[in-house]
Amino acid sequence: MAPTATYPNPRRILIAAFALAALGLLAFTGVASADLLTPQSGGSPNADDIDTLYKIVLVLAFIIFFAVEGVLLYSIIKYRHRKGAVAAQIHGNTRLEIGWTIGAAVILVILGGVTFAMLPGIRNPPNSQANGYSGPGTEPIKFASAADRQPPNGRALRIAVNGQQYVWRYTYADGDKNRLNNVFAYNTMVVPTGTTVTLEIRAQDVIHSWWIPQLGGKFDAVPGHTNYTWFQIPEDKAGTVFRGQCAELCGRNHANMIAYVKAVTPEQFKLWLAAKKRSIDAANRDVIAQRKVLFPTAADKATQDSAVNPTP
Amino acid sequence: MAAVDTTAQSVTRVPQVLASKVERPSTGWTSWFTTTDHKKIGIMYLVTALVFFILGGVEALMIRLQLGAADNTLLSPQVYNALFTIHGTTMVFLFVVPIMAGFGNYLVPLMIGARDMAFPKLNALSYWMFLAGGVVFYASIFFSPPEMGWTAYTPLSEKAFSPGGGVDAWIFLAHLTGISSLVGSVNFYVTIANMRAPGMGWGRMPLFVWTILIYAILLILALPVIAAAVTMLLTDRHFGTNFFMPPDGDPLLWQHLFWFFGHPEVYIMILPAFGIVSEILPVFARKPIFGYKAIAAATVVIAFLGLLVWAHHMFTTPSPSVVLIFFMLSSFLIAIPTGVKIFNWIATLWRGTIVFKSPLLFAIAFLSLFLIGGISGIFLAIFPVDWQLHDTYFVVAHFHYVIVGGGVFAIFGGLYYWFPKISGRMPNERLAQVSLGFMYLGLTLTFLIQHSLGLDGMPRRIYEYQDIGNLELYNQISTVGSWFLGLGIVLSLYNFVRSAKKGAIAGPDPWLGNTLEWFTPSPPPQNNFDEVPRVRSIEPMKDIRRQVERQSGITSDDRELVSH
Ligand SMILES: [Cu+2]
Secondary structure: OOOOOOOOOHHHHHHHHHHHHHHHHHHHHHHOOHHHOOOOOOOOHHHHHHHHHHHHHHHHHHHHHHHHHHHHHHHHHHOEOOOOOOOOOOOOOHHHHHHHHHHHHHHHHHHHHHHHHHHHHHHOOOOOOOOOOOOOOOOOOOOOOOOOOOOOOOOOEEEEEEEEOOEEEEEEOOOOOOOOOOOEEEOEEEEEOOOEEEEEEEEOOOOEEEOOHHHOOOEEEOOOOOEEEEEEOOHHHOOOEEEEEOOOOOOOOHHHOEEEEEEEOHHHHHHHHHHHHHHHHHHHHHHHHHHHHHOOOHHHHHHHHHHHOOOO | OOOOOOOOOHHHHOOOOOOOOOOOOOOOOOHHHHOOOHHHHHHHHHHHHHHHHHHHHHHHHHHHHHOOOOOOOOOOHHHHHHHHHHHHHHHHHHHHHHHHHHHHHHHHHHHHOOOOOOOHHHHHHHHHHHHHHHHHHHHHHHOOOOOOOOOOOOOOOOOOOOOOOHHHHHHHHHHHHHHHHHHHHHHHHHHHHHOOOOOOOHHHOOHHHHHHHHHHHHHHHHHHHHHHHHHHHHHHHHOOOOOOOOOOOOHHHHHHHHHHHHHHHHHHHHHHHHHHHHHHHHHHHOOOOOOHHHHHHHHHHHHHHHOOOHHHHOOOOOOOHHHHHHHHHHHHHHHHHHHHHHHHHHHHHOOOOEOOOHHHHHHHHHHHHHHHHHHHHHHHHOHHHHHHHOOEHHHHHHHHHHHHHHHHHHHHHHHHHHHHHHHOEOOOHHHHHHHHHHHHHHHHHHHHHHHHHHHOOOEOOOOOOOOOOOHHHHHHHHHHHHHHHHHHHHHHHHHHHHHHHHOOEOOOOOOOOOOHHHOOOOOOOOOOOOOOOOOOOOOHHHHHHHHHHHHHOOOOOOOOHHHO
16 A cells, blocks of 8 residues: 555655754754763763663663664554554454563563673773872771672772761771770761772761762662772772762752762872871860860869979 | 454444433532542642652652762752652652553543443542552652662661651652552552453454453552552661561561562553553554554553562572572563563564654654663663673662663553543654654663673662772763753643644544544543443454444545644
């Protein structure tokens, strides 16, 4: 049944529609940033691997999308009602139906295969670069849980991330048992480049979610649980500040719970750490001194009295 | 035509649609309060759900206005959080689920050739519980509206962090609408199992009835879990228990319980939409549904698998690898029957003679939009990819493509399709087309770009954002789109209100339908059918029309619909 002259050739309409869609898509992609169609990446190998995996899925998705929408568009143009046309009274076609069921399954098997192939690179941290940071805080831990993945040589800078309404607190491991003298910081995490950083993520009030898009996926900070992730910022990114924010609704100011990760060279990091350590030690000393004034013991009293009223 | 069995006696009489034994229907406004007629209850469900849809839509527009500019100060974080909480709750609990109950109520007895639901009084109870749930929930906006999101994640929804009564109003809503749906589901199940017309075996049941059956079973399986969960939350909040708070309780327990209900809930919303589309396509393609058995089977398989995928909402929680892998693979599996359905629907159009009336246009829009929601779901099922996309606007885009592009477009297709049956009058085609155009354009502008918003780093549920990357541009596109979408919806609603008074008289079977509801006057009399014809195929009304043609010599295909 050839289409009547008043209607344009359906195939031509189809081709035109596709060309237009493709052109529009290209133009839009050119105008907007690279993150129009793909996740952010570039700050860490795991983020890059997720980006690659995403792009593989995206290619398959576009193929499926254009094929299915194409057939749909074709059938509604080609099989629109015309005078004298008779609909084919087909109830089904078992071979065809089994065929596309298997086809759908095959696509998913491929996707599953690709995912499993890429999973180790996304989840397992590599060793730090040769000239990465290797000072305090990178001591191998003896008993890591299965979820707490470590680099093959066991050496990574360990930082505990704690979410609370509406700030992030970072505590740097320092190799000793005393947790009160650790270097800590709020909101901006300073990290060395070329160094594998492993995070232990916790929360102390409600659920939060740690997410710096360019450094990999997000991991929920759930009260009563510990979540783990890692990143390793390439050396040429020293000086970059990566931005992210809490991704799980945590209350009215959820939108303002921003996190920054500032990448510095390992040398700068050592200096920063030492300076932080000094100021924290000084602050601790002040606290101890103040406590002596406010809550003095008998021995403290004696020294204070002798200081106030020196014996002549 | 050879398939039609001409030996049955009844067929010679049934072609004239008669309603001689009509009981005098009760009239007046009080009749709406006292009625147990499934059609009146169905209309009340449809209208009430549409009212909640308008409320939820207004909330959505306010959300989009706030996000229309970076660092906007139009709404306070408190109001904003309340808005998205009420919007989500409204659309799920007070619009999509109950409007499907509305369609089911009105249509199931008509489609299976029954005179009413099995338990008419329970049916009325079911409606009034739904309305009560909506009223108590909305009453909270005058006191302290809930701000914890429709997922009510603990510990945020616990008393320590949400002391106001909004969470309790939400719990009350979950209980009331839960009882409503449970009672309604049992009613649907019993009606469908026992009251089908002679000859209507399981293999001849209309596909919409299949989906309502599965909808009912899923509700019966999923609702007790959410009822238990919200009760535990209630005792946590007021009676000193500690189910969801560390160190004794576990916040993840809430997520497991919530999503064990919440994911089937997605299929509870979308399966009846599939049913509506499965009814519309063959009628307007003038061709039997392609692969009836495959579509019915796919419905059952989707429902079964839908009970096994809940933790794909929890890929970023501290959960063992085996859990992540299991739920990724089970989510993959569910894509297969869903894909099968889409292929079958397109194959139904293939080699048909498609009549482009408003119900069909909405059904085609459904196909093209739902596909996008299905494809974006694959990205989210791959858990390492989900680690980037979870809780961002990509997810918002995904489920709006499913629930608006899928659900709402099918619902509007269904409203246009059955409007002549319910009101006795035809909707305005031109207005329907304009409305569809705005809705399609609006949905695409609003939600397509939201994938990019998520990829560009914007999380959900934030009341303000800094203009980093293209966030402001993308948000503005989305906000403009939301007003087109709103306009399109308003045009259709206006169309229904206007056509109910001024539309052309429809007659019993204006679309040349396939199912039994078209074998009775429009609107149907109180007793639905004087005589229930024997069902010989999945298209009993087509059989009846052919019978008439053979006896009268007038072919119904000649009285084309184009004239309407
Ligand atoms: Cu937070």
